[in-house]
Structures are given as C-alpha cells and as structure tokens.
Amino acid sequence: MNTQNILICGIGGQGVVLAGKIIGLAAYEKGFDVKTSEVHGMSQRGGSVSTHIRFGEKVSSPLISKNDADIILSFDIYETLRYAKDFANRNTLVISSGYGKIPLWTSTNKNDRISIAKIVEALKINFDKFLTINDKEIAVNLGNIKVSNIISIGLLSKFTDIEEDFWLKVIENNVPEKTKEINMKAFLVGRNREEIIGI
C-alpha cells in the first residue's frame, strides 16, 4: 500500500494533538511504519493548528506535501477551508465538523464575511468526497460533548486500512479511565454513521 496521508486541523485546545496521537497509534498497532508531526506552544492558545500523520510500509518525511493529503479531518469548518486549500486535491476525503468558531472578522461589513453555508458550498464544488458531520450534536446526544472528536475519528477509521480492534484498543489505552466506555461507544457511533454510504 502507498503511504496514507492524514491531516488533522482545528483550533488550539480542541484536541487536535490527542486525535493525532490516537490515529498514529492505531496505525502503529496495525504494524505500519508511522510518522506524525504536531504543533505545541504558542499556537495552542486558540490559534489555527494541524497535525500530520503518515503511515505505510516505509515513511520518511513526517510532513505531508502540498495538496497530497488522502484524508483531512477537521474540527472546525473555517479551518477546513484553510487547510483543504493547501493540502487537499480533488480526490481527498474531507471530513469536517459542520460547526465553526466564528473568527475575528477584520471588517464590520457583512459582505466581507463568509457564512458557513458558503464554505460548505465551495468545499462541495471542489472536493468530490466532502463530508460534514454534526459531531457536537451527536456527542451531546451520547451524553458528553467532549467525545465529538472520537466520533469523527470513528467516521475516518472506515477509510483506513486499520481494523476496528486496533482502534478500540488504542482508544481504551489513551483516554481517561472514567471516559473509556463512552469514548469507545462514540467511536463506534462514528464508524457506523450513514454519511459513509456512497463515498
């Protein structure tokens, strides 16, 4: 198999680093060579952040080349737009939260802003495989908004060469003791979402 390139993006503090850890470890458990690259420090204070994950038979660079991501997983729709431009190509699977934290608009003019609807429309035109997921709503229904990332990871897992058992093992070992059950449940909910059909 060729190297699989997964880019996770979002806002500092949203759990991008932990999501990268789980995906990287799942690939590692499966037996792939894995490299990841994350951002610490200043950008973690609410800035725009990303983690690169690459796995396959042999991986050299920890960074994904421009427009060479196989999957983009985004926890914020505005950030999806930003990173898809740089890292996605026509065939990239783009999985994005349907939610977005409103950025600090530089202009007070309504016309200088972009709506989420407009972003979704543009992403749909550009990427054949574009999925939005109401991760936060599903998470709240499951009883804990904090599992929203795991739901998205569950959805993503369907498009990797890594079987369910590896994912569940990694999640079990890397979330707080008390939240193990709900995280594993959330993962399976994501993994079995109907959005997957047709992709």
Add this chain to the structure above:
Amino acid sequence: MNTISRAGKIAKINTALLTGNEAIATGAYKAGVYVATGYPGTPSSEILPYLARFNNAIVNWSINEKTALEIAIGASIGYKRSMFTTKHVGLNVASDPFMTLAITGVRGGIVIVTADDPNMHSSQNEQDNRFYSKFAKVPMFEPSDSNECLEFTNLAFEISEKFDTPVILRTTTRISHSKSVVRIEPVYMPNLSKDIDSKNHSEKTYIKDIEKFVMAPVYARKRHKIAIERLKKLLEFSNNSGINKIEYNSLDFGIITSGISYQYVKEIAPFTSVLKLSFSYPIPDLLIKEFVEKVKNVVIVEELEPFIQNEISSLGISLKGKEIFNRFGELTPDLVEEGLINSGFIKKSNNLPSNKNKKGLIELDSILEKLPQRLPALCSGCPHTAIFYALKKLKIPVMGDIGCYTLGALPPLNAMDSCISMGLAFGAAQGLSLSNSSHKKIAGIMGDSTFFHSGITSLIDAKYNNACFTAIILDNSTTAMTGGQDHPGTGKNLSSDQVMSNKIDIKRVVEGIGIDEIYIIDTYDYNTVYKTLKKALSSKNLNVVITKRPCVLYPKKIDLGKKFKILEGCNGCDLCMQTGCPSILNSDKFSDNNKSIPFIDNSCIGCSICKDICVFNFIEEIKS
C-alpha cells in the same frame, strides 16, 4: 503491506511510537543519566517530564538555563552522568558556563540538548545553534528521527566521557515534536513502577582537580590547548566511526544533508546518493572529499544557516546550498522539491504531488481572502486579560517579556511594547525611563516563572540604581506557555516525590530587595485592577504590582461554573470585544448604525471581567 499485526510479532515488544523528545529521555535513561536539569522552552519542554516518569534519575526544573547547566556540571564533577535540556535561546543564557565547560571537559558525561525552532512556531528568533558547537569546539549530533534521538543520546554520553568533552545533541521542532517508531529493549521502556533496576552509577568519591576545573589563566591556557587537540581526535571519529555515512545511489546526483532535511531528501529524491551527517561537528572531511569525487553533481540541503556549507567551503570545496534553499524558516518536502527542480536534480512533472489535481480547485482563493488569520489569544478567563485591558486604557509604555502574556501585545489588547529576551522587562523599563523619552511612568511586565528566571536580578538592579518604574509580576502559579511546568513559586518539581521542593514567595523576595510599595491584586476584579495600576503609575517610587489568580489551564482546568450573556439593546460599542476574550464573538446581528452585536458563547468560564468593562451594563450572568 503485510497485515499481520504487531501484536503477533516478537518485534512488538521492542518498538514504540515516540516523539523525538520522548526518545531523547529514553536514550538518557538507557545511558544511566543521574541528574537531568533544564528550564521549559518549546520545543524542548517534554524531555524532562518524560524522563521523570522513569523514576530513577534526579530530574528537576531549574530556575533558569544557566543554573541548570551549572547543576549538570557539578554532577559531572562528581563523576555522574548529567543532561541539560533547553530551547535554542536558552543556550544563550547558559552560554557562560557552556563556553568554559568546553575547555575543562567532564568527569561524568554531559549531554546538552538544544532544541531549535526554525520558523519560530513559538520563539522570538530562529538562531541556528549548530554554531555553538563550532564556537565552543564541542562535538554535535543531529538526529533525523526518534530512533536516532534515542541512539544518539545514549551514544553522546559515551562520546562525552571518551573524549572528555560536553556533547551537543541538536534537534529542531520537527524532530522534537514528530513521532516515529523506535526500537528499544523493553527494559528501557517508560515504566511508572518504582522497582526498575537502577543503573550502575559511578560510586567514586570526590577528589579535587584544580588544573581541570579551576579555569584561572594559568590552567585555562593549558586546557584550551587540550580542547584543540581533542578536536583532531573528534575529527577522526567523525570520519571513521560509521555514524556519518554515505548511501550510494545515482553517481550523477548527490546530496549532503543532516537532521530533518535528510528525511525530506529521502522522500523527494530517493534516487540520489546521500551523505548523511549525523555527527555534524566536526564535519568528516575525508568522507566529504570522497563523496564529491565520486558523485558528479552535489548540493547541500540544510535548514537555516549555511553551517555545513561554510564548513565544506573551508575545505576548499565549493558546493551550492543556500543559493537554492532559504536561509530562514523551515524546509518542507515541497521546498526541497522546488530546490531540487531548480538545481536540475529532478524534472518538473505533472505527476509530482504538488501539481496533482491542483487545477481542480475552484474559487477557494477568493473565499479564503475573506477568512482572517486565526491568531493565538489569551484564554477565556485568562488572569492576564484584565491587566492588559487596563494598561491599554492607561496608555503608558509597557516593556514586556516572554510567556503567554506576550499575546497581550497583539490586537485587540495592543498593550505590550517589547518582547526580546526572557527577563528583559525590568531592565528595559529602567533603561527606557532613563532615556527620558516618555513623560509617562513606564511599566515593566513579566510572569512569575520569568521573574524567577531572570527578573529578580534586574529588579535588584532597579532598586540599587534608584530607578523609577512600575514592575508588574503576573503570578499565575505556573509556567503556562510551555505547558504548565513548575517553578520555584509553585513549591513542586518533577521528581518531587523523591526530593522535597520548597515554595519561594514572590512578595517576600520583593520585600527582601527593599521595595516597600507592593500591591497584591486579584485580576478578576477589573475595577480594582484599573485603580491599583493607576495609583502605582502615579507614584514616584519604584513599586511592584503582583497579580494573584491561577492559570485557567494548569495545573488543572478552571471553570467557575458561571456563564454570562449580552442583553438585548446592546449597541455594539465593541468595549467587551476589546478584551480579546475568545468567548466573545461577533454575531450575525447588527445595530441600527450597522455595528456588529457580539455574543458570548458557551466556552465562557465566568471570570466576569467583561461585565465589569461594559459601561452600559448590557452584560449579565445567566441565572439558571
């Protein structure tokens, strides 16, 4: 790709997916490090906490890098292996002991880990610390992945003792914060249990050796000559040890590289011959000569400064490097590809990833133009926000410093005027006041960890020299920017279950200097913050304002359990938006005079500063 899981292979027990920092800690553990010290700094901060998990070395945060290295030196004089970790600029702080340690040499091995930050993800400059190696005549390793971080750290201790020299292990952000697979005996894996066999540390009894460790001129002159001689032996090692190696491939195209750049080269141009410099100072002159003789076209791929290029040029060999690749920022696979296309190594092709399907992207540019950059900001409920908001209102010059609060310089707060080095603020405040260029009293501002790092000395200097400014110490009881590390003011340390730490009281330190006018304030009470700062800034004395409110992230997340909302009727005056609080956002609603009406989202933790600031009383707590 075979589908057998690692669980089914014996290899499983011998590998782990680690960051470079974790691998360095593991390598140090394997080498039997006895004392490890450092001061937190991105991207080096995770090495010591990871090492502390092994529970068999003494691992401590120090007050600053100079002290950290001095502790490591003392341990080495006592025949124990020691390690000092720092970010690139921290080695500047420790450079005084470092430059002379380079000539005294060591007893127990000393490894100095310097983590550089090309592209300044979280730094104030992007200096290339490889030059320290040449400057001090000290050997250097440059790992290119986590497995090498582990192996080279372990080896560096041996080299240090064998050649009687401190050794630099130089990483960059993409090495420190990248994960890759390491191979390691299970016994060296992190284990939280306390009954791991402890290493056989040296049990020698201290004896003095003034010719080695007293660098008075009479002895230092001798030691300097020894250090120069040592360099010759290191050069031989660099050429013959096999650590630096040539991977022959195409004899038409060759690349000399080191560190993370090696990985980009292997990704982009696997057909080229490569001379990989892992022990990159002193550079292996014989290997380089062999390589350029055998391979027709050779270029140098290195990040930041032309370090390798200059060394090679001093051998009388002229190769291209910085003519093709930037001297600033990080390299990426794309930049390496671009450079290699420009130097004729690879042909531009539509099959290259960078061109793949790019033409498919429609209209994204025009939308993206409207999307503002998402800059980092102080957290919701950050105890620093009220101070910067008040300083902005007071319109005074503010000499600033390095920490989360550097974000107080960015819009919308715009309330800090300098960020140059750790502990700059009080020195610069004294100097700026001496310049007589402002008719307003100057403020200097720094955090608690920074105050301990290097603010105490400049505050003493200010008192000694009769300076007049207001020194503000933002005490949030942690080193927040780098992830919440302890410092002398917290009373805890990394191996605190082994060694008891003491808590140093900032107010008593300030009193001890002889400063009488001290204000202690709670930054969640905005009106008091404003009044106190105004009073302190109108006084003709050197005075100190200490804020007391814990960080909302470290050591644990704080949520006061209250939420606030903006009431109907808000006219969009923008005052609350000026705090920069990430919980206060623009809504889609506009007032009659076309001003954007803000709203408070559910990330609010209830600090109530915005309520104090809204002069129209349109912000109110949500009562459930």
